[in-house]
Amino acid sequence: MMKKVILLWLLVFLMLHAEGTSYSLPGKPTMITCRSPEKETFTCWWEPGSDGGLPTTYALYYRKENSEAVLECPDYHTAGENSCFFNKNNTSIWVNYNISVVATNALGRTFSDPVDIDVVYIVMPNPPENVAVAVLGDEGRPFLRVSWEPPHKADTRSGWITLIYELRIKLEEEDEWEIHPAGQQKVFNIFSLRSGGRYLVQVRCKPDHGFWSEWSSTSYAKIPGYFHQERSVWILIIVFSAFIFLIFIWLIHMNSHNLKHFILPPVPGPKIKGFDEQLLKNGKSEDIFSSLVVSDFPPTTMSNYEDLLVEYLDVYIPEEHELMLEKNKDSRDNCLKSERSTSDCDSGHGSCDSHTLLMDKCGGTKEDRWQTHQPDSQMEIDAKRQDEALTYAHEDVISPDMSSGRVKTWPSVFSPLPQYSLKPLDQPSSLEMAKQHCLSDTLFPPCSLSSCQTQPSHSTKDGLGSNYWKFNFSNKQLHQLHPNTEPQQQLQAHSDINICSASANPQQHNQRSSEYVEVQRVNEQDMVLLHPVSSGHGKRCPEMNLAENYSKVKVMGNDNVLLQLQREMTEKEVAMCTYQQDQQTSEPETITTTPQKPAACIHSALPVLDERAASGYVDTTTMFTLPTY
Amino acid sequence: MKKGWFAFLTVVYLYFFMRVGTVPICSFGQDGCQVPTLADLFDRVIQQSSRMDDISNDLHSEFEQYFFPSKNIIRKRRCHTFGITTPDDKENAQRLGAEQLTEVILRLLAAWCDPLSQLHGSMSQDQNQDFHHHGYNKALEVTDVVQELRDGMKLEGMLGNTVGYISPESLVPSAFSFYARGELNSIDHHDLLHCFRRDSSKVRNYLCILKCTTLPEIDC
Numbered sequence: 001m002m003k004k005v006i007l008l009w010l011l012v013f014l015m016l017h018a019e020g021t022s023y024s025l026p027g028k029p030t031m032i033t034c035r036s037p038e039k040e041t042f043t044c045w046w047e048p049g050s051d052g053g054l055p056t057t058y059a060l061y062y063r064k065e066n067s068e069a070v071l072e073c074p075d076y077h078t079a080g081e082n083s084c085f086f087n088k089n090n091t092s093i094w095v096n097y098n099i100s101v102v103a104t105n106a107l108g109r110t111f112s113d114p115v116d117i118d119v120v121y122i123v124m125p126n127p128p129e130n131v132a133v134a135v136l137g138d139e140g141r142p143f144l145r146v147s148w149e150p151p152h153k154a155d156t157r158s159g160w161i162t163l164i165y166e167l168r169i170k171l172e173e174e175d176e177w178e179i180h181p182a183g184q185q186k187v188f189n190i191f192s193l194r195s196g197g198r199y200l201v202q203v204r205c206k207p208d209h210g211f212w213s214e215w216s217s218t219s220y221a222k223i224p225g226y227f228h229q230e231r232s233v234w235i236l237i238i239v240f241s242a243f244i245f246l247i248f249i250w251l252i253h254m255n256s257h258n259l260k261h262f263i264l265p266p267v268p269g270p271k272i273k274g275f276d277e278q279l280l281k282n283g284k285s286e287d288i289f290s291s292l293v294v295s296d297f298p299p300t301t302m303s304n305y306e307d308l309l310v311e312y313l314d315v316y317i318p319e320e321h322e323l324m325l326e327k328n329k330d331s332r333d334n335c336l337k338s339e340r341s342t343s344d345c346d347s348g349h350g351s352c353d354s355h356t357l358l359m360d361k362c363g364g365t366k367e368d369r370w371q372t373h374q375p376d377s378q379m380e381i382d383a384k385r386q387d388e389a390l391t392y393a394h395e396d397v398i399s400p401d402m403s404s405g406r407v408k409t410w411p412s413v414f415s416p417l418p419q420y421s422l423k424p425l426d427q428p429s430s431l432e433m434a435k436q437h438c439l440s441d442t443l444f445p446p447c448s449l450s451s452c453q454t455q456p457s458h459s460t461k462d463g464l465g466s467n468y469w470k471f472n473f474s475n476k477q478l479h480q481l482h483p484n485t486e487p488q489q490q491l492q493a494h495s496d497i498n499i500c501s502a503s504a505n506p507q508q509h510n511q512r513s514s515e516y517v518e519v520q521r522v523n524e525q526d527m528v529l530l531h532p533v534s535s536g537h538g539k540r541c542p543e544m545n546l547a548e549n550y551s552k553v554k555v556m557g558n559d560n561v562l563l564q565l566q567r568e569m570t571e572k573e574v575a576m577c578t579y580q581q582d583q584q585t586s587e588p589e590t591i592t593t594t595p596q597k598p599a600a601c602i603h604s605a606l607p608v609l610d611e612r613a614a615s616g617y618v619d620t621t622t623m624f625t626l627p628t629y
Numbered sequence: 630m631k632k633g634w635f636a637f638l639t640v641v642y643l644y645f646f647m648r649v650g651t652v653p654i655c656s657f658g659q660d661g662c663q664v665p666t667l668a669d670l671f672d673r674v675i676q677q678s679s680r681m682d683d684i685s686n687d688l689h690s691e692f693e694q695y696f697f698p699s700k701n702i703i704r705k706r707r708c709h710t711f712g713i714t715t716p717d718d719k720e721n722a723q724r725l726g727a728e729q730l731t732e733v734i735l736r737l738l739a740a741w742c743d744p745l746s747q748l749h750g751s752m753s754q755d756q757n758q759d760f761h762h763h764g765y766n767k768a769l770e771v772t773d774v775v776q777e778l779r780d781g782m783k784l785e786g787m788l789g790n791t792v793g794y795i796s797p798e799s800l801v802p803s804a805f806s807f808y809a810r811g812e813l814n815s816i817d818h819h820d821l822l823h824c825f826r827r828d829s830s831k832v833r834n835y836l837c838i839l840k841c842t843t844l845p846e847i848d849c
Binding site for chain 2: 091
């Protein structure tokens with residue numbers, strides 16, 4: 001017994017010391033990869049695990065899809081160590097193979113993990129063969145032509161395998177390859193090569209489903225040195241543009257002075273029109289002075305009447321002039337162009353029934369009267385002009401003729417206006433009359449108003465020679481009536497306007513030396529309805545019933561707009577009246593204003609009037625004085 | 630033989646590409662038209678089959694990417710087209726001959742029209758899953774492609790028995806019942822996609838063989 005125990009212990013001891021190794025099962029084979037070069041055969045390789053210290057054998061077993069038989073690898077040697085080669089007979093395409101490797105040693109077996117493969121998807125062809133590189137092209141533009149052949153094993157001729165190719169190229173000294181996909185073609189051209197360079201070319205291929213092959217062996221190509229034709233073109237372009245640039249610089253230099261003036265225009269110095277320095281230096285005094293006289297200065301033509309702001313003049317006609325007015329009425333009647341209902345309001349006497357109070361050029365006769373009266377008449381002139389009202393030669397204004405009422409006319413700017421005070425404080429709002437102008441001949445050629453010829457240059461007070469009322473007003477009626485009238489002819493002032501001051505009672509006018517007409521309202525037809533206003537505090541705003549007294553202002557033709565009735569103004573006046581008096585309000589209707597001044601009737605504050613004044617002919621001073629009374 | 634091929638491919642071409650809006654072809658040689666050659670027809674057909682193949686591959690790989698079917702399970706997988714004997718290597722394919730090869734192609738295409746539409750339908754139902762959402766368009770596209778191919782073949786059969794065979798679909802089991810697992814309405818997408826991928830690869834390969842066999846002047 002003791003001997004057996006000792007023997008056993010010895011055996012164990014020996015075994016333990018036997019070369020210091022331990023035996024174990026073989027390690028699991030791993031990394032089973034299978035590849036097929038032409039889709040007709042395939043090979044599988046595996047990685048053996050540890051052998052466990054004992055001689056280990058490996059076996060590969062496979063099972064085909066839908067078959068129960070487990071078969072062993074037919075050929076372990078053709079493909080080398082740890083491989084299994086399946087030849088054509090054993091290879092089926094589109095069939096699933098389940099492959100596993102078994103490692104066997106004295107102690108046991110170890111199975112690897114199984115792998116499913118389908119030959120179609122594991123094809124990895126050989127690299128393309130016979131890669132040839134040729135340098136073609138003419139002297140200036142060489143290019144490379146690369147050609148190759150499919151690997152001989154892959155049967156592309158029968159269509160069994162379809163391969164696509166790819167090539168790469170680089171200069172010998174470079175590191176980066178330039179890859180070009182080539183599709184199914186077997187020839188490829190490469191351009192844009194550096195002259196004198198040495199190129200390396202490689203090609204590879206791939207089937208429809210599968211892996212890229214290895215790169216083929218390198219092919220070399222040497223490009224002969226050549227001159228870049230492109231470069232010569234560039235040189236030519238650069239030289240040409242440099243040339244053009246030089247010419248351009250030279251041109252600029254030649255015209256530097258003009259250019260400077262063009263870019264940075266010099267500040268114009270004071271210059272007198274018509275004043276010629278040269279003349280001064282060389283000529284005689286007469287020449288100089290005559291040249292200073294500018295023919296069109298002061299302007300006689302009413303070029304842009306709208307720019308002119310002529311102030312209103314308050315004019316009242318003393319009673320002695322009324323008679324004269326009446327006398328002239330007849331003559332004036334002939335000249336009246338607009339239709340008028342029976343009214344003797346032209347002169348402003350009595351109630352005015354006429355819808356249109358027009359005074360045409362024939363009103364010139366009136367001017368004469370006015371002229372005489374002018375010095376005496378008291379007129380309140382609005383010195384407020386906000387724009388140049390320079391174009392009117394006549395500066396004066398006015399006409400005292402506004403028999404019954406206050407007439408506002410626009411004095412010319414040039415002349416010092418006689419200040420006619422017209423008890424402004426006492427007066428309620430008066431009408432604004434269109435200014436009256438003294439129109440020169442040019443404005444009224446056919447006019448018989450020869451008297452109305454105050455030359456702008458002459459006048460100052462004489463300008464009254466032709467004082468016309470001009471009411472600038474877009475009067476549609478009038479336009480219809482006189483569609484063709486020239487601007488000059490459209491001087492139709494309603495002499496009645498102011499005139500109609502007043503009450504329906506004509507006699508009143510006779511009695512009163514000065515009556516005031518107040519604009520009651522302006523109706524839709526662009527008519528200013530006036531009504532007489534009693535002087536004094538009493539009736540600031542006479543009843544609005546006297547709506548029949550109205551005046552109408554007409555627009556004077558194109559640019560000869562001399563007068564413009566600010567109906568808004570009147571409205572405001574009325575508004576003021578109504579406001580102050582708290583009477584029944586006859587709301588001034590919305591007036592269609594002149595085309596130049598479209599505006600709605602606004603009961604706005606006085607400051608609004610300023611605006612109007614700026615743009616038209618507005619008696620702002622009167623407006624502003626209104627509240628005072 | 631060549632005339633038969635010509636007619637067949639013309640018809641396939643007509644129906645296949647009319648929808649795509651390619652250059653109109655005139656089969657009677659009218660003025661101003663250029664009658665395509667057989668090589669052109671082959672090229673077009675192979676182009677379409679390549680497209681089908683690529684889509685099927687994409688679908689399958691995406692499916693595997695999303696769902697990671699365990700590969701350890703050895704599944705007994707059968708395709709519903711197993712009844713169609715197909716050559717499984719080059720020699721067999723070349724031995725089969727052109728006509729029979731064409732027949733095989735047609736049968737395969739016919740067998741896949743319905744399953745694809747079913748796949749498409751089932752995909753649209755499961756929109757919440759990423760894969761279905763992703764592959765929905767692809768399934769739709771490939772359904773169209775196969776349908777076009779099949780329509781062309783049907784017309785060809787009606788025109789004349791140039792090829793002489795119209796695959797009876799009764800021979801092929803219904804894909805729905807074949808691939809369904811358990812539930813009535815669910816198709817096992819993985820199996821279906823796997824089979825479709827394989828069959829489309831077959832079709833493409835067979836067409837290439839046809840082309841290179843019947844047109845020796847072409848440099849394949």
